[in-house]
């Protein structure tokens with residue numbers, strides 16, 4: 001199969017005629033060829049988005065809401081295809097792709113359709129005048145997303161950008177192009193206005209960079225790694241673009257001594273290994289109270305060893321492959337580093353039997369104990385199925401250990417005492433914290449990180465505000 005760009009409502013080959021292979025990481029097979037697009041393709045997409053802006057931005061919000069609902073309906077009909085394509089592009093289990101990726105990609109459109117209805121007109125009355133706050137679209141916006149939750153994260157940006165009246169240039173990861181292409185097929189099938197959503201496929205260093213550099217793209221919403229985020233920030237800042245950066249994480253899971261051990265072990269295992277640990281919110285450093293350390297760790301190892309690593313297409317698979325052979329090698333190099341620093345592998349790595357497929361990028365869920373809290377494996381983002389375990393004696397010590405990294409995205413606290421959990425959560429330098437749960441999301445709430453995990457928030461009103469410019473009109477009374 002050959003995927004094309006989607007520019008001005010048409011499937012369009014890259015101007016230079018170059019393509020890249022898109023491989024299935026679970027077996028090394030070729031999924032498709034995708035455009036290796038250039039600056040020229042981005043320019044052509046920007047021209048289309050500029051022409052479409054005038055009509056799209058003039059629609060009423062209800063008309064745009066109606067289009068979001070039509071997209072959600074169109075995606076709903078292709079739900080099984082979304083899950084299959086995400087499974088083939090990423091190697092994640094099909095059941096996870098159905099439950100999380102397909103479900104949320106559709107919900108993002110219906111959620112923002114509903115949420116945009118609740119936008120209130122802002123008015124501030126003075127003694128002798130009234131201020132009217134007007135929302136305007138930003139213009140042409142650039143959306144750049146990673147491979148771990150492909151359409152889920154892309155639609156999380158497209159839906160609010162659209163509903164606020166912007167036109168879009170979007171670039172999915174070169175490793176996961178297929179569901180963005182499926183979205184274009186849906187747009188085509190519903191006669192969606194041409195040029196409003198343009199998808200340019202290709203590499204970050206060419207297409208991504210061209211989007212960030214383009215003077216007529218007025219806002220950049222980027223989700224990806226912290227190092228790439230720095231490049232994006234450096235490029236966009238001197239042009240005074242609106243910028244939202246959702247970056248990496250190295251999140252703590254804190255197990256307090258008063259917890260129900262069995263449910264905490266289940267929660268910690270899920271937080272560490274969902275999607276092979278390739279979720280920015282994954283709890284990859286597990287901090288355990290001294291008093292319950294051994295009992296908890298035994299239960300956790302049991303939970304992790306019950307996870308079935310295998311063919312992502314099989315319904316009983318819990319852990320599929322990671323995104324690529326190169327990523328598998330990077331993860332293994334961290335496991336080797338941990339061993340060389342005295343880390344004890346409690347489970348995983350070579351101890352688990354993996355699918356007998358030399359071309360698959362499989363890594364067993366791996367738990368490592370005995371590392372210092374500031375060792376590289378405990379503070380750097382590995383973004384794979386590897387979690388380190390550390391012990392603490394007091395809540396204050398757990399908080400200090402949680403805050404030691406340069407990241408500040410998320411974390412979870414497990415305790416029998418809600419108030420104690422909230423008190424600990426309050427002192428962790430992260431944007432998103434859970435008590436006795438993990439990845440429990442209300443889409444109206446702010447989502448984003450502090451420190452090296454990013455700048456800005458997405459979700460509900462925060463997304464609608466990012467994709468709008470506010471003007472205040474002050475009218476003096478007669």
Ligand code: NAD
Pocket residue numbers: 144145146147148149153171172173174202203204205207208209212223224225226228229231232246247248249279280381383409449453454
């Ligand atoms: P990445 O930074 O390598 O790539 C992300 C996107 O940026 C891709 O589309 C890539 O092609 C593009 N890109 C690369 N170089 C670019 C450049 N110079 N200019 C513009 N775009 C460029 O990240 P990845 O490996 O795809 O994803 C994994 C990372 O994403 C992890 O660090 C993870 O924590 C992070 N992530 C964060 C969140 C969040 O919400 N905070 C969510 C998911 C993933």
